[in-house]
Amino acid sequence: xxxxxxxxxxxxxxxxxxxxxxxxxxxxxxxxxxxxxxxxxxxxxxxxxxxxxxxxxxxxxxxxxxxxxxxxxxxxxxxxxxxxxxxxxxxxxxxxxxxxxxxxxxxxxxxxxxxxxxxxxxxxxxxxxxxxxxxxxxxxxxxxxxxxxxxxxxxxxxxxxxxxxxxxxxxxxxxxxxxxxxxxxxxxxxxxxxxxxxxxxxxxxxxxxxxxxxxxxxxxxxxxxxxxxxxxxxxxxxxxxxxxxxxxxxxxxxxxxxxxxxxxxxxxxxxxxxxxxxxxxxxxxxxxxxxxxxxxxxxxxxxxxxxxxxxxxxxxxxxxxxxxxxxxxxxxxxxxxxxxxxxxxxxxxxxxxxxxxxxxxxxxxxxxxxxxxxxxxxxxxxxxxxxxxxxxxxxxxxxxxxxxxxxxxxxxxxxxxxxxxxxxxxxxxxxxxxxxxxxxxxxxxxxxxxxxxxxxxxxxxxxxxxxxxxxxxxxxxxxxxxxxxxxxxxxxxxxxxxxxxxxxxxxxxxxxxxxxxxxxxxxxxxxxxxxxxxxxxxxxxxxxxxxxxxxxxxxxxxxxxxxxxxxxxxxxxxxxxxxxxxxxxxxxxxxxxxxxxxxxxxxxxxxxxxxxxxxxxxxxxxxxxxxxxxxxxxxxxxxxxxxxxxxxxxxxxxxxxxxxxxxxx
Numbered sequence: 001x002x003x004x005x006x007x008x009x010x011x012x013x014x015x016x017x018x019x020x021x022x023x024x025x026x027x028x029x030x031x032x033x034x035x036x037x038x039x040x041x042x043x044x045x046x047x048x049x050x051x052x053x054x055x056x057x058x059x060x061x062x063x064x065x066x067x068x069x070x071x072x073x074x075x076x077x078x079x080x081x082x083x084x085x086x087x088x089x090x091x092x093x094x095x096x097x098x099x100x101x102x103x104x105x106x107x108x109x110x111x112x113x114x115x116x117x118x119x120x121x122x123x124x125x126x127x128x129x130x131x132x133x134x135x136x137x138x139x140x141x142x143x144x145x146x147x148x149x150x151x152x153x154x155x156x157x158x159x160x161x162x163x164x165x166x167x168x169x170x171x172x173x174x175x176x177x178x179x180x181x182x183x184x185x186x187x188x189x190x191x192x193x194x195x196x197x198x199x200x201x202x203x204x205x206x207x208x209x210x211x212x213x214x215x216x217x218x219x220x221x222x223x224x225x226x227x228x229x230x231x232x233x234x235x236x237x238x239x240x241x242x243x244x245x246x247x248x249x250x251x252x253x254x255x256x257x258x259x260x261x262x263x264x265x266x267x268x269x270x271x272x273x274x275x276x277x278x279x280x281x282x283x284x285x286x287x288x289x290x291x292x293x294x295x296x297x298x299x300x301x302x303x304x305x306x307x308x309x310x311x312x313x314x315x316x317x318x319x320x321x322x323x324x325x326x327x328x329x330x331x332x333x334x335x336x337x338x339x340x341x342x343x344x345x346x347x348x349x350x351x352x353x354x355x356x357x358x359x360x361x362x363x364x365x366x367x368x369x370x371x372x373x374x375x376x377x378x379x380x381x382x383x384x385x386x387x388x389x390x391x392x393x394x395x396x397x398x399x400x401x402x403x404x405x406x407x408x409x410x411x412x413x414x415x416x417x418x419x420x421x422x423x424x425x426x427x428x429x430x431x432x433x434x435x436x437x438x439x440x441x442x443x444x445x446x447x448x449x450x451x452x453x454x455x456x457x458x459x460x461x462x463x464x465x466x467x468x469x470x471x472x473x474x475x476x477x478x479x480x481x482x483x484x485x486x487x488x489x490x491x492x493x494x495x496x497x498x499x500x501x502x503x504x505x506x507x508x509x510x511x512x513x514x515x516x517x518x519x520x521x522x523x524x525x526x527x528x529x530x531x532x533x534x535x536x537x538x539x540x541x542x543x544x545x546x547x548x549x550x551x552x553x554x555x556x557x558x559x560x561x562x563x564x565x566x567x568x569x570x571x572x573x574x575x576x577x578x579x580x581x582x583x584x585x586x587x588x589x590x591x592x593x594x595x596x597x598x599x600x601x602x603x604x605x606x607x608x609x610x611x612x613x614x615x616x617x618x619x620x621x622x623x624x625x626x627x628x629x630x631x632x633x634x635x636x637x638x639x640x641x642x643x644x645x646x647x648x649x650x651x652x653x654x655x656x657x658x659x660x661x662x663x664x665x
Contacts (some may be wrong), residue, residue, distance in 0.1 A: 026606040029625075029633045030377070030386050032353030034059065034333030036611065036630025042083045042274075042318040043327045043335070044092075052108060053329050054081035054094050055317065058205035062108050067327050067348055068335035075102050076113040079515045081127075087131045093157070095126035095139060096429030118160035123145055127172060132179035138175040140184060148186050150174065164201040166191060172234075175467055177224035183254040185219035185331060186231050189246070192219065192232070194254025204254060210261040215240045219248065221285065223275045228253050231302035233272035233285045234499070239440035245272050245287065245294070249302050266306050269438070270294045274319040274397065276326075278300075284342060286316035286328055291417055291436065292374060292390075292397035295328065297342055308342050313374030313390040314352065332373055351377075351388050356627030358403040358574075359617035367619060368427060369627060370400030374415070378427050383619060383635060388444040393421040393430040401445045402491070406452050412475065414444040414457055422475050433475030444469075446491035446534075448500075456516055460488035460504050466504055470516050484519045485510060491545075501558030503545050511558035524552065526563030533573045533587070537582055544598055546572035546585040553598055565592060565601045578618045586616040586626050609634060 017574075032038075038056045045051030049066050052073075053059075060075040081096035094102045099116045116126065121143040131137035138152045139160065148184045151160040169187035176182040178567065180198035185191060190206040209217060219234040229251055236245030244267045247260040272287035272294065279302050288294045295310035310316075311498030314331035320393035321327065326338045328345075332352035338345045354372040361367040361383075369377040369386070374397030377386040390397045391413055398416035405411035413421040413430070419661065420434035434444065441462045449455035457469040457478075466485030469478045487505035494500035494515075502519065509532060524532075530548025537543045545552040551565040551572065570588025577583035585592040591605045591613060611629035618624055626634045 026608060026634050026636045028608055029383060029635050030351060030631055031633075032333060032631040033349050033351045034353060036353045036632075037333065038333035038353055040318060040329035040333065040335060041081070043320045043329045044084045044086055045320055045322055045325075045327060046086045046089045048322055048325060050089070050107075051320070051327065052084050052086075052092070052094075053327075053335055054084045054096070055329070055333075056080050058096070059242045060084075060094060060102070060111065061335075063348075066325065067452050068333065068346070070335060070348060072141075073108055073111065075111050077102060080632070082125060082127045083129050085129045085131065087134065088211070089417050091131075091134065093129050093131060093137070095129045097125045098123055099141065101126065101129075101139070114157070116141075116151070116157070116160055117221035117363060118162065119149060120162070121149070124149070126349060128174040128184075130174065130176045130182070132176070136179065136198075138174065138176070138182065140171050142170040142172070143184075145170055145187065145497045148191070150184060150201060151195075154527065160411060163199050164193065164568075166193075172219060173221045173500055175222050175224045175230070177227045177230075181224070181227045181253065183222050183224055183230050183232075183250070183600060185222045185234070187218060189217040189219060189248070189257075192248075192254065192257055195249075198251065202255070204250075204257055207248060207257045207259050209246065210244075210259045213241065214243050214245060214246075217246060218271070219246065220271060220273045220287070221275045223277050223283070224488070225277045225280050225283070225301065229280065229301065230254055231277065231283060231285075231298075232257070233275050233287070236268055236270045236272065236287070238291075238438045242269055242438065244268070245270060245296075247285075247302065247305060248273075260303055260305075262305055268294050268296065268307055271315070273315070273317045274328075276319045276321050278321055278323070278341075282341075284319055284321070286319045286330070288315040288330070288418060290398060291337075292395070293330070295342060303552070307395060309392070309395050311345055311390055311392045311397075312336060312347070313354075313392070313399075332375070347389065349388075351386070351631050353630045355612075355614055356616050356631060357399070357401055359615045359625050359627055360403050360405050360411070361617060361619040361625075362405045362408050364620045366426075367625075368403055368405050369615070369633070370403035370413055371614075372399050372630070374398060374400055375631070376400065376427055376613060377631075377633075381627065382621070386633070388631075389427070391415075391421060391423075391427065391430050392578070393432045394431070394436070396432075396436055396490045398436065402447050404447050404449050404455075406449050410452050410474075412449060412455065413448055414447040414459065418442045418444050418459060420444050420447070420457055420469070420475065433471075434469060434478060443487065443488075445504075446502075448492045448494055449500055450494060450497060454497065456492050456494070456500070457493045458489035458504070463488060463505075465504075466508065468502060468516055469500065481516070481519070490531060491534045493535045493537050493543070495540045495543070495557065499540050499557050501535050501537075501545070501554070503535045505531045508532065508547070509552075509558070509561055513557070520559075522554075522558055523560040524563075525561070526550075526566065527552075531571070533571065534575045534585075536575050536583075537579055538577055538597075542580075544575055544577070544583065544585075546575040546587070548572075551575070551585050551592060551598075551601060564598065566602075568592065576616045576618055576624070578622045578624070584616045584624050584626070586613040591616075591626060606634070
């Protein structure tokens with residue numbers, strides 16, 4: 001008994017440690033909320049809490065909390081849906097490609113799909129829908145600049161009667177203020193129609209366009225404020241010369257239209273696609289292009305418009321509102337809402353689907369990612385979770401081509417249209433330190449900073465003029481060297497304040513030994529064509545670069561380069577090293593790895609990486625991260641070690657102790 005009591009005391013106080021090691025490998029950390037390529041085209045709310053959005057591949061989502069969260073519903077079609085309209089809380093219609101019409105009579109719980117075969121064009125897309133009651137409704141369809149058509153039904157959509165055919169032109173949008181009172185817009189300023197009986201449509205005279213020279217005059221969206229007043233919006237461009245976004249007004253129900261010239265400070269130069277009015281005075285329109293989202297507001301019935309600060313980088317297509325609430329939707333699967341008349345905005349889509357171009361870790365916990373449409377991701381827990389936003393500066397959010405943070409707070413972006421932005425609060429806010437250009441040929445592609453003040457940016461002034469910008473005061477001032485190369489420069493890196501390299505299009509490689517005061521052409525062997533896309537230094541002598549079917553190595557600080565991986569078949573966009581031995585190069589559907597300082601490389605692409613890869617980086621723990629098309633992000637982490645302790649006293653008290661299992665002899 002004494003021996004048993006001694007054993008019992010020992011067991012009561014004994015604590016054992018156990019360790020579990022999980023299998024290692026690549027895993028996907030981030031994926032887009034909606035599939036890559038998703039665009040939402042229209043949004044509609046029946047009250048302040050319940051609404052729907054429609055878009056690519058038959059996507060139809062419903063929100064019951066005012067647009068904060070969304071749930072996918074079964075639309076029973078894979079055709080893209082372009083418009084949605086609800087007659088009341090129960091009866092709704094969504095329309096789309098290939099003459100698709102889907103209908104619900106139970107508030108969106110179930111949807112029935114049909115084809116409007118009365119449209120003569122089998123592959124025509126229905127772009128707009130309106131019902132005045134359960135029986136009477138109108139649809140508008142288009143077929144690739146071939147035919148635009150408007151039809152009406154008197155039996156709830158069972159059959160349709162063709163009312164209008166516009167030959168060789170699209171119809172883009174249609175809106176009604178009351179039964180039988182509607183307007184339709186299309187291919188150009190000469191495609192403006194109105195009806196007062198819902199059957200006959202009358203073509204309006206082509207309005208003059210404010211004395212501006214337009215290469216196109218597409219009218220994309222229209223809204224009838226009442227039976228006499230309507231507002232239309234459309235084409236704008238800076239790439240084809242400064243062509244202000246088109247604003248048109250009518251005060252006679254669409255019989256005549258007038259071009260609204262905007263003050264120069266308020267002009268946008270992007271396509272406008274959607275328009276909605278809160279009342280006769282207050283309205284909004286949305287659009288955008290490669291420089292970011294555009295949201296404009298009017299308080300005088302569409303005569304004058306001001307550009308709001310919309311913190312998104314995608315093209316916006318749909319807009320709807322109720323009272324002070326406004327909902328918008330667009331590219332990359334973006335849905336957003338405002339509760340205060342557009343003064344502030346909330347992003348509903350957790351992870352928009354945009355390509356990830358650049359990854360940067362600054363501490364064991366903090367990482368940043370930049371990408372297409374100005375998408376910006378941040379993690380503060382070592383990459384376990386990422387929060388999405390858009391890097392907007394000066395109301396613009398061009399593509400982020402490269403991201404570089406010098407610490408957790410201070411970071412820089414190289415962006416399209418020459419723009420370089422800076423943050424001092426970890427990406428919460430951004431300021432332009434190198435202004436944007438209205439030229440579609442001027443871009444900033446790569447950047448490198450040795451510290452908060454000293455940095456370089458490379459890009460192009462045109463396809464034949466490469467440029468290097470240098471700052472020594474954190475972007476307050478810049479020294480620019482256009483023409484240092486006859487091709488676009490894509491990336492830059494420095495080993496120290498003096499030794500650096502810049503690489504770019506058509507086997508362009510430069511080196512400097514005086515901090516970029518002068519640049520000299522480097523020699524490249526083993527490759528005769530293709531762009532060099534990225535460069536990295538291991539030390540003052542050893543450097544690597546990658547590009548189209550190449551990984552290059554330099555042992556003399558970038559003076560000369562040799563292609564050491566002639567078996568690469570893809571364009572490799574990014575290269576990174578953890579230390580002198582271990583590195584990755586990523587691009588296309590290839591991921592090349594070296595573990596011997598770049599002497600040998602192997603393609604180690606994982607089967608889960610099915611989309612195009614664009615970026616690779618290491619975190620501070622030495623784990624690699626790879627980003628790609630459609631907000632896909634992967635990491636390879638070492639096997640996590642989980643240690644747990646088993647208190648034998650608890651097991652004994654619970655009668656669960658088993659010496660054969662819980663003790664090792």
